[in-house]
Every structure is written in structure tokens, then in C-alpha cells.
Amino acid sequence: MTPLNRVAFAQDFFRFAYLVGSPISFGLPVHVPEPPALHTWGKHSLGAGETRLDPDTFALCGTLLERLAYRLLAMELDSALASALKGEDRFGHSDAFIRDASTVIRLIRNTVAHNVLEPVWKIDRKLQDRKFTIDGILTFDTTGLNGRLLKRLDFGGPIALFRLSERIVGYLAQGFTPMTHYLKPNSPEWLAALESFDQVQAAHTRTILRAAGREDVCSICGDEPASDYKLVSPKPYRDAVATIRLCEDCVKIRKMNGQTFQPFGE
Secondary structure: OOHHHHHHHHHHHHHHHHHHHHHHHOOOOOOOOOOOOEEEEOOEEEEHHHHOOOHHHHHHHHHHHHHHHHHHHHHHHHHHHHHHOOOOOHHHOOOHHHHHHHHHHHHHHHHHHHOOOOOEOOOOHHHOOOEEEEOOOEEEEOOOOOOOEOOHHHHOOHHHHHHHHHHHHHHHHHOOOOOOEOOOOOOHHHHHHHHHHOHHHHHHHHHHHHHHOOOOOOOOOOOOOOEEEEEEEOOOOOOOEOEEEEOHHHHHHHHHOOOEEEEOOO
């Protein structure tokens, strides 16, 4: 089984866990067939009475199924990235997505591998008090996490991890040829490309443009005047829409957050 095959299997287990585990954990009725009178494996066996669970334990096991699913997914993603980028420094990769995704996945993997039922964050000193953003999916802030029990919202939650797995699989399956989109901001083509990369931002900008009644306003807040820019740093992700129309205030805010731009179309 290849690393990508194992990731696909972990994704399917994630789907199964949410299909079965979530209803159980919320106490919803789930059909469970009566166990056979005897389970046998090799020289050992279990009677039907030994496999029955009380309702509270049954619900807890549904929750554990969900948690084990995303933890398995993190471990398989880490292995797949390590295999695909063997001999390369994936944590210092020139591709911002690979660099940040590898770091987030490794931190989750290391934490759950040491204690799968009650994981405690183990974050290297150089990665503490850092923020890692995967556009359109999650923001992972390590500030104050080291030594704390893992909470799913620390990294955006299991579904965010599942969405990240989909993007990672796309990268690994297609290679790393840049496909960054440099389109005229707020145009129909720009909005369509943005929607496939970041649905939340695309929906927000569509609302802004409808309210303004025209396209020549800031893509973020709708103010004017606004100018067209392309993102220079951090390096845009594969398939990212790397252009945007910004007012002066939004340019300043994004620069404060570490982004740099240059005029687009000049």
C-alpha cells in the first residue's frame, strides 16, 4: 500500500467514524446487530456477554472512534509527506503550503503518537508562540500550548484536518508545479478561482460587491479608493488567488500581519 493509499484509507476511516461515531456519541439511535454467542480468534474466544456495553460507555466509545480517526489521519499524512519529500527539508520548504502543512501535521502527529487517548502537546521550543495559517482551512497558534492537553479547536478541529488532508493529497498527487492565479481582482474569473480555493473569502467578497454595486472597491471591506495588488510574501500557495484589490487601510493591516505586496498590472 502506497503512502497516498494509506491516507485515502485513513480518510475513509474518518468518514466511517463520523457516520457511526458521531450519532453514538450524541446518544442517537444506531442499529447494532446482536453479537454472536461466541467470538473466536485462534485459541481464544469472547462470549456475547463480554462484548456488551452500558449506554454511557457505548456513547464514550463513539467519541473515541471520532478522535482516533483524526489522529490516524494525522499520522498517515505525516508519513506521506515524509515519503514524498524524502531528502528534502519539508519544514523549511520553499513552498509555503508544504512548509506550514508539514509543521502543523507533524505537531499533531507527535502529540497523539505519545498518548493516543489523552494527548498532551509536545511543541519544540523553536515552534512555540508561532502562528501557522493554511489559507481557507485553519490557523494554528502554538502560543501557550506546550504541555497542555490537546483540544480539537487548538488546530481548528477534525474537519479542518480532513480538508487539509484533501489539499495535501492534491499536492502530492500533482507535484509542485506552481499554478498560482494572477487575475484581475473582483472580476468574475477572479471570484470563480477564489471560490475553488477559499469559499469563505469568495462569499464575503461577493457580498461586498453586491452591496457596492460595482467592482472597483476593496475586496475586503468595500471601501474606496482601492488599488490592485499581487502577493509577494509569503509565497502564494499552489492554486491560490494571489491578487487582490485593497484600500489603504487594508494594505496596512495585511502588512502588519507579515504580508507584502506589489502593484498588479503595472
